[in-house]
Amino acid sequence: MGAKHEYGIFSAKLDIIKPIRSNSGSYKFINSLLAYILPSADQQKELKNLQSKISKEIANKKNSGDLSDASVFFYDLNKGRWVGVDENKKFIPSSMMKVIIMVSYLKKSEKNPDILDKELAYDEKIDQLVKSDPLNMISGLKPGKKYKAGELIEKMIIDSDNGAQFLLIDNISQTDLDAIYNALNIENPDTENNFLISPRIYSLFLRILYSATYLNQENSEKALNMLSKTTFKEGLAGGIPENIAIAHKYGENFESDTRQAELHDCGIIYTENPYLLCIMTKGKTLDGLKATIREISSIVYREHF
Secondary structure, three states, X not given: OHHHHHHHHHHHHHHOOEEEEOOOOOOOOOOOEEEEEOOOOOOOHHXXXXXXXXXXXXXXXXXXXXXXXXXXXXXXOOOOOEEEEOOOOOEOOHHHHHHHHHHHHHHHHOOOHHXXXXXXXXXXXXXHHHHOOOOOOXXXXXXXXXXXXXXXXXXXXXXXXXXXXXXXXXXXXXXXXXXXXXXXXXXXXXXXXXXXXXXXXXXXXXXXXXXXXXXXXXXXXXXXXXXOOXXXXXXHHHHOOXXXXXXXXXXXXXXXXXXXXXXXEEEEEOOOOOEEEEEEEEXXXXXXXXXHHHHHHHHHHHHHO
16 A cells, blocks of 8 residues: 555656657657756755745845745756745846847857857947837947957846847847747747746756757857856845856846836856756845845855755
C-alpha cells in the first residue's frame, strides 16, 4: 500500500514536468530541448522557509506604504528547484524586453555574422521619438552618426539606452523578434496590445542563456557577459556583496492614470550555487521599490548562500 501510494505521488509529479522544445522544423530527426517547466518545490523545508521570509518582507513593505504589489520567482540553477510568491502575476516589462532584442540579433548572427558589424545611422527622427516620452532617459547616441549593431546592443543592455533600442528594432524583422517567443511558446507583444509578463515566464529568457540551449555557447556567454555589466546597482545587486557577479536586466514604468510606478529586476547571481531571481514590483515611488527589491535580494542571498 505504501509503495503504491509513493508511486502515485511520483507519477503525478512526472506528469506535471513539461519540456519546452524548439519545434523549429529545421531538422528531421532532432528537436532541441530548451528548458523544463517543473512543479514548485515549496514543500521542501529550506525553500518553504525562504518563501515565508519573502512573503513576510512583502507584507511589511505593503503595510509601510512602500509597496502595493509584488511578484517573486527564485530558481536554483544547479538543482532545478524553484519557489515563488505570486510568481505568475503579470506586470509591464518595459526595458526588460531589450534582452529579447539582443537575443534576436545574436541568434541571427549565428547564420549571418556580418549583422553585428553592420553600421546603422541614428537619425533625428528616432532621437525625437526617444525624447517624446518624458520617462525615457536621454539617449547617448548622436543624431547623424553611424554605429555598428554590436555596439548598439551593448549600449542598449549595459546603459539601457532607448535610442539604441529603437534603432535596432528598426533594422530587424518582426519574424526574427518573434522567434524566441515562438520557441518558448510565449504570447508575444505583437499579438497583445497591452503586453504583460510574469517573473516566472520572464525567467525563461535568462534560463536558456545560462544553459546555452537557444543561442550557441559563444553567443550565450556574450549575452550574459553584457548583462553582467548593467549599470543599475540599486536593485538586485544592492542586496548582495559587491564581489558577487550578477547578470541582470531591470525595467521601470510609471502609470500616469494610477500614479503608480513599476520597477523590476531579474538576473542570475553567480554564487557557488548560482541562482536566478526575478522580482517585479509596483508602488508609489521608485525609491521605495528599489528598497523592496534590495531587501528581498538580500534575504534570498543569505538563505541560499
